[in-house]
Amino acid sequence: MRKTVTTVVRAENLAVSYGAERALDSVSFSIRAGEFTAVMGPNGSGKTTLVRTLLGLEAPDSGSSSLFGEPSAEFSDWARVGYLPQGKGAVYGNFPLTVREIVAMGLLPARKFPRFLSAGDGGAVRTALETAGIAGIADRLIGEISGGQQQRAFLARALINNPELLVLDEPGAALDPLTRDNFYGTIARLPAEKGTTVILVTHDTAEAGRYASHMLFLDSRVVFHGTREDFCASSEVEGYFGPFAQHVMCHRHDGGGPCPLRSS
Ligand code: ADP
Numbered sequence: 001m002r003k004t005v006t007t008v009v010r011a012e013n014l015a016v017s018y019g020a021e022r023a024l025d026s027v028s029f030s031i032r033a034g035e036f037t038a039v040m041g042p043n044g045s046g047k048t049t050l051v052r053t054l055l056g057l058e059a060p061d062s063g064s065s066s067l068f069g070e071p072s073a074e075f076s077d078w079a080r081v082g083y084l085p086q087g088k089g090a091v092y093g094n095f096p097l098t099v100r101e102i103v104a105m106g107l108l109p110a111r112k113f114p115r116f117l118s119a120g121d122g123g124a125v126r127t128a129l130e131t132a133g134i135a136g137i138a139d140r141l142i143g144e145i146s147g148g149q150q151q152r153a154f155l156a157r158a159l160i161n162n163p164e165l166l167v168l169d170e171p172g173a174a175l176d177p178l179t180r181d182n183f184y185g186t187i188a189r190l191p192a193e194k195g196t197t198v199i200l201v202t203h204d205t206a207e208a209g210r211y212a213s214h215m216l217f218l219d220s221r222v223v224f225h226g227t228r229e230d231f232c233a234s235s236e237v238e239g240y241f242g243p244f245a246q247h248v249m250c251h252r253h254d255g256g257g258p259c260p261l262r263s264s
Pocket residue numbers: 018021022023041042043044045046047048049050
């Protein structure tokens with residue numbers, strides 16, 4: 001039996017400007033259920049603007065985008081989406097919420113009014129804490145843990161509704177090398193285990209090459225969008241990014257396959 005493949009995210013000819021500056025231009029692509037897309041591009045290439053526009057947080061000048069077939073601006077079923085915004089740096093000070101409370105708050109968008117948490121929510125909170133590897137610090141105050149631990153608390157919050165679409169904007173930036181592998185490992189299993197669609201904005205070419213099924217390269221416009229295999233086989237890509245980027249992304253250094261970098 002063939003599995004029905006649904007389009008989860010679609011962008012059609014999106015243009016977004018801030019004043020005179022055009023952050024996105026003629027951006028079109030679609031992402032289907034279960035794809036793990038690494039969004040890459042230089043600083044200022046519009047990656048954050050793109051995910052915010054897809055989520056209906058920025059209004060495009062022209063063009064359109066949709067989530068689960070609904071225009072982004074009208075989408076309201078936020079329990080289906082987990083979003084980890086780009087880190088603004090660590091939360092410090094006496095912010096009076098524990099890790100457990102921050103994570104539990106992720107349940108609220110799925111609630112009808114009145115939006116209360118109940119004792120029965122403990123199981124979902126525990127699972128999310130364990131998935132993000134922070135069960136051991138659940139009762140610490142958010143301001144008293146490291147930036148990497150905080151990022152994982154926000155990841156747990158993004159995961160708690162078992163979202164069909166998970167959007168992560170540079171999560172690696174706040175992670176120390178020890179927690180990085182766990183973090184990416186956790187995310188990488190979701191498409192196969194739960195059919196989750198993942199959009200990961202990252203500068204980390206090695207991680208992108210290792211985990212992503214699809215690549216979306218942005219430089220205000222879409223420079224490349226396609227499967228990792230097409231990316232690795234493309235001589236155009238090599239011309240644009242140089243052989244080094246292709247090498248780092250296409251040679252899975254964990255032994256996942258031969259290096260496809262041609263020697264000519
Ligand atoms: P990236 O995430 O790839 O680094 P951004 O989407 O954050 O890129 O930014 C794209 C461009 O838009 C940059 O030149 C940035 O300076 C500009 N920009 C982003 N957000 C704003 C904003 N709120 N106001 C004005 N300019 C912005």
